[in-house]
Amino acid sequence: MTVPAETDNDLEALRRKLGFRAWHRGTREADLLIGSFADRHLPEFDAVALGQFQALLKENDPDIYDWMTGRSPVPPEHDNPVTVALRQFRFPSAS
Numbered sequence: 001m002t003v004p005a006e007t008d009n010d011l012e013a014l015r016r017k018l019g020f021r022a023w024h025r026g027t028r029e030a031d032l033l034i035g036s037f038a039d040r041h042l043p044e045f046d047a048v049a050l051g052q053f054q055a056l057l058k059e060n061d062p063d064i065y066d067w068m069t070g071r072s073p074v075p076p077e078h079d080n081p082v083t084v085a086l087r088q089f090r091f092p093s094a095s
Contacts, residue, residue, distance in 0.1 A: 006047050011046075011047060011050065014050050014054070015042045015043070015045070015050065018038060018042060018050065018053055018054055018057065019035075019038045019039070019042055021057050022034045022035045022037070022038035022042075022053075022057065023035035023038070025061055026061060027061050029061075029065070030061040030064065030065065033065075033068070033086075033090055034057070034064070034086070036089075037085075037086050037089045037090070038053070040089065041053075041082075041085060041089070045082070049081065049082050052078075052080045052081070052082040052083070053082050055077070055078065056078055056082060056083060056086075059078070067083065067087075068086060068087050068090055
């Protein structure tokens with residue numbers, strides 16, 4: 001029998017941690033954008049998506065905002081389904 005790398009309890013704990021971090025970014029604008037996104041999407045994220053979101057949260061708010069608005073390209077390490085979903089969440093016509 002194979003033991004899963006992360007249990008449901010581990011994933012729930014990570015979801016709670018990331019949700020808190022998403023709402024406590026440092027700027028109200030980032031809190032609203034990223035926190036609202038987290039509220040909507042964290043419950044459905046699997047372990048891979050949670051890892052992608054966790055990596056994104058390590059970035060600076062101005063950089064994330066520039067990626068979301070298209071002011072600068074999304075770097076390859078963040079070019080993933082989570083970042084695409086975040087862009088579409090805030091800017092429905094963004095790809």
